[in-house]
């Protein structure tokens with residue numbers, strides 16, 4: 001397995017890019033640890049596949065270098081990079097048996113037969129296809145075929161990295177959960193470097209140790225699920241992670257005082273907003289306390305979602321979501337307090353403050 005260095009990478013599909021908007025991938029400069037499980041998470045078109053394809057060698061970056069364990073592989077073709085890839089749709093040999101599909105990459109590399117058998121049987125068990133080992137792949141369902149693709153990605157233990165591009169799209173919802181947990185277990189067991197592209201936050205948060213959130217051709221934060229939840233670096237992360245997402249309210253900051261509409265809050269520090277054109281306060285719905293004390297709100301709607309209620313309110317002229325426990329009281333003259341430790345201040349969409 002390998003450490004992956006993305007060294008000042010930028011990519012434009014068109015010739016002669018002149019401004020930032022011409023780049024599908026704006027500057028990406030990061031080091032990903034050997035043995036890390038990374039999920040690239042973001043909405044459609046934000047550049048996830050472009051970045052994955054740059055790592056695999058399917059796309060050559062317009063600028064910058066990519067290194068595996070310190071070795072520059074920028075100009076090496078995919079087959080020389082020693083990586084395994086699993087795509088959105090199955091890529092398998094229909095005329096081979098399930099067993100042979102998995103054994104193929106190992107036989108190609110002259111792995112001893114006993115070792116092949118051991119690894120193939122382990123993987124068959126993991127993907128729950130042991131009983132299908134001798135069947136031709138042709139007759140299988142789409143999700144069984146995709147499980148073979150996944151298995152083929154995992155069967156080698158000599159790869160630098162395993163890259164997954166939305167691999168669970170064709171898998172049925174229950175099996176998705178099972179496979180995700182198995183991938184995670186396998187990662188703990190073997191310590192593969194894994195990069196997993198998805199636009200589904202549950203998939204990213206359950207699979208990865210580190211989630212790489214992308215937005216509009218940029219990496220806006222790399223963090224553990226807890227970091228993304230507690231300290232979103234960018235308003236997009238706040239909005240994209242969590243359900244409902246973070247409340248982002250237009251604000252004015254003066255020293256340690258924040259004004260939202262006609263309401264004024266005191267902070268325990270004075271955030272440095274520089275000369276930002278846009279200042280916002282972010283607070284997750286889980287950290288808004290609803291009660292009889294604090295700042296006034298108007299309640300518009302209460303959604304009961306089982307163990308919690310989501311209260312949709314208006315605060316200082318802005319929409320505000322509040323998460324209340326199932327048995328939480330919703331007073332008629334409701335007021336709110338924001339948990340001071342959970343407040344983030346954003347200057348031109350980027351978090352500023354004590355440990356921004």
Ligand code: ATP
Pocket residue numbers: 013014024042043044045046047048049050051199
């Ligand atoms: P999705 O989840 O829809 O696959 P993504 O986050 O993987 O999206 P990319 O496929 O990397 O995003 O696309 C990033 C941007 O680059 C988009 O604006 C897309 O239209 C553009 N793009 C992607 N592939 C090409 C291509 N081959 N030629 C030109 N533009 C492309």
